[in-house]
Amino acid sequence: MTTTCCASNEEDRLRTKDIQSSCCSKSTSEIAGTSIQNESSLPKEEDTCCSTIPKIEAKNSDTDTCCSSVNVSSDLIQPDQTTHTYRIEGMDCPSCAVTLEKGLVTIAEYQKVSVNYGAARLKIESKSELDDRRLQNEVKKLGFQLIVPNKEEKHVQTYAVSGMDCSSCAKTIEQHFQKINDVQTVTVSFARGEMEIEHHLDAQQVKNELSKIGFDGHVKGEESSKPSKRSFEGISLVLSGILIGLGLLLQTVEVLYLPNALFGIALILSGWKAFRSAFYAVRARSLDMNVLMSVAAIGAALIGEWLEGATVVFLFAIGNLLQNHSLARTRHSIQKLIELSPKEAFVLTEEGVIRKSVEAVRIGEKIRIRPGDQVALDGMILKGTTTINQAPITGESIPVDKSEGDQVFAGTLNMDRSFDMIVEKTYQETTLAHIIELVEEAQDNKAPSEAFIDRFAKIYTPFVFLGALLLMIVPPLLQLGSWGEWFYKGLELIVIACPCALVISTPVAIVTAIGNAARNGVLIKGGVFLEKAGKIDAIAFDKTGTLTKGTPIVQQFMLLSDDREHTLRIAHSLERHSSHPLAKAITEHTVQEGVYPLESDSVINRVGNGVSGEFEHILYHIGGVKWFREMGYELGMLDSTVENAEKQGQTVVLLGSDANLLGLFILSDEVRDESVDAIRKLKEKIKIKKLVMLTGDNAGAAARIGKKLSLDEVHANLLPQEKVRIVEDMRRQSFQTAMVGDGINDAPAFVTADVSIAMGGAGTDTALETADIVLMADNLNKLPYTLDLSKATLTIIKQNVIFSILIKLIALMLVFPGWLTLWMAVLSDTGAAVLVTLNALRLLKKRTL
Incomplete structure (x- = not known):
């Protein structure tokens, strides 16, 4: 059985945490089985023995206390007290803060009032919500003005920060802002030279806080209103160099004291920035390079080595200047992406064409893009044809022809004619904005x-x-x-x-x-994937849409009648009424042959079989071999042709009249033009050990593609889970494996591979989200570049x-x-x-x- 008594001043006892010197053998927090993080929140009552301490139900039933009223639950150890923060205007000196504090502390519901003159900030601790209007009146009576924060004003902003020399500087900034009450979260990226901050402050306050610790900053996207310090730093360095040189000359003629005086001035001129940064780094408990260099320079001066001290900070400042200039070039790659997005758009309205900022344009509005303009937002062409340079998004240098119904992306360049488009994504949702954010x-x-x-x-x-x-x-x-x-x-x-x-x-x-890759149409989502990609020695490819074009084309047309042009016209006339990929391929083939369709009102689309139609009182059919056999057509000598084509994974489409067969089309998905070259580069230049194709297509089609590309292995008739098994097998064989696909149908294999690479990410949100690396262009040649x-x-x-x-x-x-x-x-x-x-x-x- 343990007996405890309570000191008359509980707050002092808790603060000293000296259990042996206390009359209590166990603290209240120990009794409750909890730790008190904020002792000051406990009630103060000097004249009673724990009479006002929150009642705690002791977890140890064998523990007795001298205070019979102590019978409390641990979740009430800290009162439900909220801190309210306000800005104050009108304070002229620290005594104003004292006046305001004394005037407000008399109000009963304000448990604690504190006024910070330097920050112009008022803090009130209260158990209940405050009446802001009443508080404003009370402050006004005392001769000041209360600024009530708007809860909706809390926002996240990104600031471009200059003056960071290393990652320790980023840590110094973070630790400084974390101490400010109006700042919720802050993250500083040394690599990008940016700070993301969630806060209640205004922009000028953020800039002032940055300036206090030796840095400059402005809201990203805005021009800095403050003149650059680079010129001043340059002048300081030049003067320091001259002073050091003069000091060395005077040393040769043995002039007393003057050389050291010149070295001392040079030390201050070239070291002021490092000394200031070191001061704030020490306050933030950060042992960064500014601290180390400052200690070295000041230490050298203290032992009389003024020349050494001046030389240390002079060389250090020159090194930082060169380093920052070089780092600015790496950061500029992202800035160039941001600059691609135009600031305004020409919106079509009933009153005519008006100019709007891109942020104000909404989905569904129509905008006009003139020759030489950058496309303002993502959308679809409604009227007009043109040529678009998509290099900023896809990295492809060859412009692309666009017409009605085609997609266009923000940041691309209209090279030819004006066109009207409908907006499909807001400024924040465009492909370019998504790329910039992900990069x-x-x-x-x-x-x-x-x-x-x-x-x-x-x-x-x-x-x-x-x-x-x-x-x-x-x-x-x-x-x-x-x-x-x-x-x-x-x-x-x-x-x-x-x-x-x-x-x-x-x-x-x-x-x-990563910046270079982004400019060349490749999105790498982090250093971890960049490093992994450099170690890849085996690649698994999806077939359709990755190694092949993904759309069938006519490989061969066999004429079985006397009139080639008439036969092709009938094929065109029938297939133009179907949306099937095979029908589109035949239609494109007949257009290339220069034939035009016939008109007919009696075309019937027979789903799953083909199309029938009557022309000049004759009924024609076009469709699959199985359907023609069901209709009673005899193929005769064509059976061997059909069999050979199907073995190679090709598709046969027949055309015939009621009387006889007129023609035969052999179609297949064709290898991309760049696939052969890309596979060769992967083998010869990148030294990939194993190239594998995974497809759900039939074995004949897969074998034909595999042979044409000289792949090491071909796996056909695969279900998604079977693709995963093959990728796992490759990894078990100690291969660092990448999976390349379209980012939509290969999600399980993507997750299993060491690195997932999606093709054709431009405009495809799924590919952007699912893959570790995205080739924005639908071009496999970007893969060897990425791995290289x-x-x-x-x-x-x-x-x-x-x-x-x-x-x-x-x-x-x-x-x-x-x-x-x-x-x-x-x-x-x-x-x-x-x-x-x-x-x-x-x-x-x-x-x-």
């Missing part, structure tokens, strides 16, 4: 190698920093050298502790590759990582013999960061094989 998300998705390096850096930096501190203290204590000597070596180690080149080596390559780009990315990542680690090791080995100087240590880091960035930029030049 931006992809650039934020970390690849396995990137995630590993981030984890490594988190251990490496503090470990080396601690080692540097020990190096400054232990050897001098052991009398192994002077304090100044080992302090200098420690500063060198602090600079080497900065993992900037290593951390940036992977993301810059991935961002560059992925392999090149893996190679560059390996080069960057090895180079970054090697530079660090060399620098470390040079520290102890005393051969390394601080400026050399800076070059080993910032110089390496610039070089790995430039190496990654080589991926921008990667083009289709």
Whole structure:
């Protein structure tokens, strides 16, 4: 049996958390089996013994208390209290905040009132909903104005942020904004140079908060109203360089104090940005490169090495400037996609043509696209014919002819004539908007190698920093050298502790590759899929619509009568009344032959068999072999032709009159023009070990296609689950397997494969959603390019990582013999960061094989 008593001041007892010094052997939270996260929310009652503590039902029935009234449930340990936040206008000084706070604290239902003069913010804690109108009146009586937040004003915005030098800067920004009450969530992408924030603040407040911690920002899509700091930074660096040069000259003539004064000014001019960023990084508990460089520079100055200190921040600033310029090129690839979307559209109304912003155009409205204009939104052509350059979406350089009923996409270029179209998707739903959104998300998705390096850096930096501190203290204590000597070596180690080149080596390559792919009509949904694609050594293809065109064409026409033109005219006349793919293929074939249909009012579409019709008082039929046999036609010598065609997976269509047969069409789905070339490249250049075709079609058709493409394996008559089994078998054989299809019918196999690749994603939401990689064009030649780009990315990542680690090791080995100087240590880091960035930029030049 345990007995507890309660201190007279429960809040103080909980805050000290010193159980032994308390008169209570167990805290109230222990009795309840809970932990109190916010002790301040407990009632304060100094004159009573726990009389006002929420009643808790003790879980231990053997526990007695000296307070008989303590009999409470743990879910009531914290009162149901809400914090309300408002903005205040009219405060001129901190004493105004005190006045307002004292005036409002007298109101009974306000449990706690606090006013922050700097943030112009009022916070009120209350158990009930507040009457905002009453509160406004109370604040007005005290001489101030209350700004009531509109609950609907909470919104998510994306800001373009400049001034980030590494991923640690992104962490500093996130941690700063997370402390602001009006901010719900914040995510910063160093790769894209953007911040996504859900908040109640206005744009100027967000900009001010960014400025406080050393960064500039503006709402994405808007021009920055603030002049760029780049010119000022450039002037500062030039002046710093001149001052360092003058200082070196004055040292040669032994002028006292003046050289160090010049070095000190140069240190401030070129290091002010790093010092400011370091201050906010320390506040955010982030040991980033600005902190390390600032410690090194200031430490050098403290031991009298003014030249070393100035050189450190000077080289560091130059390295950052070059690195940021290079990173801007990688981010520009996405910006170019965004710029493709026009800002306005010409909408057709009853009053005539009016100009509207694309955001204001609704589904179902009609718009006009003039020659040379970019298509404003996704939709269908209603009137007119033209030629469209779809390269921004599909990556295909050859323009496509478009006519009534054809789909067009936002961001593509109208090259020929004006046309009218009906809008089918809003601005936010267009294919281009979807691509931009997915690419931006992809650039934020970390690849396995990137995630590993981030984890490594988190251990490496503090470990080396601690080692540097020990190096400054232990050897001098052991009398192994002077304090100044080992302090200098420690500063060198602090600079080497900065993992900037290593951390940036992977993301810059991935961002560059994903951006390049997007510009060439390939959507890669993240670094993980980019890395996996680079390791692929086996590919399974769907047949129809992937390796083949997906629509049948006439391979051969056999004339069985005397009049070829008449026979083809009859075929055209009958089949134009059917929507069957075979009928369309025959109609297209007759058009290519230059024949025109006859008119007839007695055409009958016999579903499942064919079409019958009467022309010039003669009845004709066109359809399958089985139907003609049922009607009593004798095929005779044609039986062997039909049998051979069916063995090869081809389809035979017969045409005849009531009296006899007139002609025979042999049709089949044809291999795409680019499939042969793509398969050859995959084998010869990409070195894919195994190429397999999976199809539900018959064995004859599959074998014919497989032979034409020289595939390693062909599997026919497959159900979806059987395709999954074959992909699983390939993976069990230690193949890194990709599944290539249209993204609609092959979902189970897509999920099973290591990487799923969908073709023809332009305008197909299913393909965009289901696949890991989407080839926007219906062109298999994009596949070798994609795998080649992925392999090149893996190679560059390996080069960057090895180079970054090697530079660090060399620098470390040079520290102890005393051969390394601080400026050399800076070059080993910032110089390496610039070089790995430039190496990654080589991926921008990667083009289709």
